[in-house]
Amino acid sequence: MNKDKITLCEDLADIMPPEYHELVETATYGKEGRGWKDIGSSKELIEQHSLCAGCPESIAFRYILASLPAPENTVFVGSTGCTSLVFPHVAVQNIHSLFGNQNAIASGLKRTLKRRFPDVEKDVVVLAGDGATVDIGLDMTMQSWFRQEKFTTICFDNELYANTGGQESGLMQKGFVAKMAPAGKNFDKVRLPEIAREAGCHYVAMLTVSKPNRVEKAIRNAIMVAREIGPTYIQLYTPCILEIGKQSMEGLDEMKDAESIGGRFVMKEYISDQAQELLDTIAAEEKAKKKAAKEKKTVSA
Amino acid sequence: MSQYQVKAGPEAFLPPAAASMGVILPNPGECHIEGRIAPEEEGYEYAARKFLEAKVPTIFPGPLVLWNWNENATKKAKAIRALADALPARLIPMADYRPKYPKIDAEAEINPNHPNLTIWHNKIDVCIFVGVHCHQANLALKIIRGGTDCFTMAMCAQAGHEDACLSFRDATVEKIEKLMAAVNKLKKEGVKSQAVPFKQIKMTSSGRVA
Numbered sequence A: 001m002n003k004d005k006i007t008l009c010e011d012l013a014d015i016m017p018p019e020y021h022e023l024v025e026t027a028t029y030g031k032e033g034r035g036w037k038d039i040g041s042s043k044e045l046i047e048q049h050s051l052c053a054g055c056p057e058s059i060a061f062r063y064i065l066a067s068l069p070a071p072e073n074t075v076f077v078g079s080t081g082c083t084s085l086v087f088p089h090v091a092v093q094n095i096h097s098l099f100g101n102q103n104a105i106a107s108g109l110k111r112t113l114k115r116r117f118p119d120v121e122k123d124v125v126v127l128a129g130d131g132a133t134v135d136i137g138l139d140m141t142m143q144s145w146f147r148q149e150k151f152t153t154i155c156f157d158n159e160l161y162a163n164t165g166g167q168e169s170g171l172m173q174k175g176f177v178a179k180m181a182p183a184g185k186n187f188d189k190v191r192l193p194e195i196a197r198e199a200g201c202h203y204v205a206m207l208t209v210s211k212p213n214r215v216e217k218a219i220r221n222a223i224m225v226a227r228e229i230g231p232t233y234i235q236l237y238t239p240c241i242l243e244i245g246k247q248s249m250e251g252l253d254e255m256k257d258a259e260s261i262g263g264r265f266v267m268k269e270y271i272s273d274q275a276q277e278l279l280d281t282i283a284a285e286e287k288a289k290k291k292a293a294k295e296k297k298t299v300s301a
Numbered sequence B: 001m002s003q004y005q006v007k008a009g010p011e012a013f014l015p016p017a018a019a020s021m022g023v024i025l026p027n028p029g030e031c032h033i034e035g036r037i038a039p040e041e042e043g044y045e046y047a048a049r050k051f052l053e054a055k056v057p058t059i060f061p062g063p064l065v066l067w068n069w070n071e072n073a074t075k076k077a078k079a080i081r082a083l084a085d086a087l088p089a090r091l092i093p094m095a096d097y098r099p100k101y102p103k104i105d106a107e108a109e110i111n112p113n114h115p116n117l118t119i120w121h122n123k124i125d126v127c128i129f130v131g132v133h134c135h136q137a138n139l140a141l142k143i144i145r146g147g148t149d150c151f152t153m154a155m156c157a158q159a160g161h162e163d164a165c166l167s168f169r170d171a172t173v174e175k176i177e178k179l180m181a182a183v184n185k186l187k188k189e190g191v192k193s194q195a196v197p198f199k200q201i202k203m204t205s206s207g208r209v210a
Ligand SMILES: Cc1ncc(C[n+]2csc(CCOP(=O)(O)OP(=O)(O)O)c2C)c(N)n1
Pocket: A080, A081, A082, A083, A098, A099, A128, A129, A130, A131, A132, A133, A156, A158, A160, A161, A162, A163, A164, A169
């Protein structure tokens, strides 16, 4: 999808409800430097969501959608779980895949898009829960990394299977008791960020979604590196407030606790040398651009 | 076994998929009328008559003709507007497929997950879907047949819909224009539109203007 195509047919435009006019007029498609700061002031690419009230996955969705460098040229691949309930509300192309198959689907999709649109950079982004990414889909997840497929995998880590009522997942912490896992988990949380690094991901980040600027940076880095170099992985802590017995307003505190010193989700990043070089170049270019813009402003003033 | 007829409902809370009752899709150049395969030409006349006899004839344009994603979409939108003017018929968009609970403005939009709300609210007795992706059209057509007495039609760009009471296939701009020509021909022959007077809804980003 090209941003020029996100317009209405003139002959039927006047029967379209206001929200679609707004989407065409004030969404951030094609806007350079779009980011989380557009949330609340521009037409967002997600308005309603169908998650539990206060679920941190909802704010994670907002930050991710606001951070995409080119939403009009991005295709999401989702999988079954709480996240999949949100995709029908999202104004970005997306495909729902059979539970666990998301990275296999994304591999084929990315390769096909490359052939079909050789001159356009099409970003493919997988977004799935931890059950889909780390348990049932682990084979597909890792094989895509081994093969150096050029797309980003995002895992919403809520440390269990939330959508089916709270079963144990590989990313659950040791000893945790969930509604459908009453005996408590016997082994450690799978160290997927480290596995991702060893399996060939060039950019890996694990963080909570308590700080939008951090999420934005990680998403942008991951997408840029996936475009140019190879697979990237982001693991976001989006606690299931329903399962851990928190109120709607308590998700943020839970994430802040989890990322404080000694917590399970202290932010970490693994960046390959090649990826670091690319990120440095992008940062230098952005700096130069900003400087030039500033100079232009002072000259014209 | 007698042939199952795809009639206007209300049929049942869960009407059977017409395909499971032996209704087959038309071949190119054909249409189906209540499950019976017929030449396309017969379909135009039948659909035009149904529309003109209706109190609240309505066209439901879907995303494939509402969004300007290629030149053909623009042309189809033009043809649909002309058809609506010729009848006259209401234009109510199915702009996307989000399950919009409970906010849907049933007067101004239709949603595939609860299309019956729009049919009931506006008392729509004859409608046509055009530019709606097949799987969403199938869902909506079945729900409408299940819970309302609306006669449904589909101007499908693919192989047609068994679950509509009347379905064309391989929709093109020309086919929409042929339907309009059939309407104009009947009108010339003296068939009068029975539509209750209405005003087409108009909207901008700041809300409803008419
Ligand atoms: C092939 C297949 N197996 C099992 C299921 C049942 N199922 C639906 S959602 C779900 C759990 C999803 O858990 P996770 O990926 O962690 O996402 P969350 O709901 O926690 O966001 C399961 C097992 C399914 N839909 N498909």
